[in-house]
Amino acid sequence: MVVLSVILGVLLMIGGFACIFTPLATFFTTGYFLCALMLVFGIVGIVRAFQKKADVFEIIVSILAIIVGLIALFRPGSSLVFDGVILIFIACWFLVEGIAMIVEGVKSRATNSNWWVNLIVGILGIIVGIIAFANPMFTAVTAGVLLGLFFIQIGITLISLAFASEEEN
Secondary structure, three states: OOHHHHHHHHHHHHHHHHHOOOOHHHHHHHHHHHHHHHHHHHHHHHHHHHHHHHHHHHHHHHHHHHHHHHHHOOOOOHHHHHHHHHHHHHHHHHHHHHHHHHHHHHHOOOOOHHHHHHHHHHHHHHHHHHHHOOOOOHHHHHHHHHHHHHHHHHHHHHHHHHHHHHHHO
């Protein structure tokens, strides 16, 4: 599972940098990025959740990621209403993921020296989620940068957690 977490972390970071360096193209192809990244993230999250008997937040985040990925796969940007729904799903995902990361960081404080990384990523996720809800047009215009930063942060967290769990074994 460590190798899978590192691979997912690296893929998320590569996807994140691609989003940041091409924000306009990212906005026009957000559905495809979401489809690929969210489906992989959700599937790996569910596998991890069942392997380690995760809490309900991790399962909700994984299911939400799969739902967003499937929506992006079948209806990428077909109308303004759909784009609005995607933005709401993105905002929800940031908020739920942020809460899950904070909970995970606090829970692993005693066993993981890098617990503060989850805390920081969780706080940033909540901030991004609030911004996405408060101003969806801003989110649409800056989707590449926001998604890129968050995917990079999630990738770094997955990699650090993979190495921390390897040290425990």
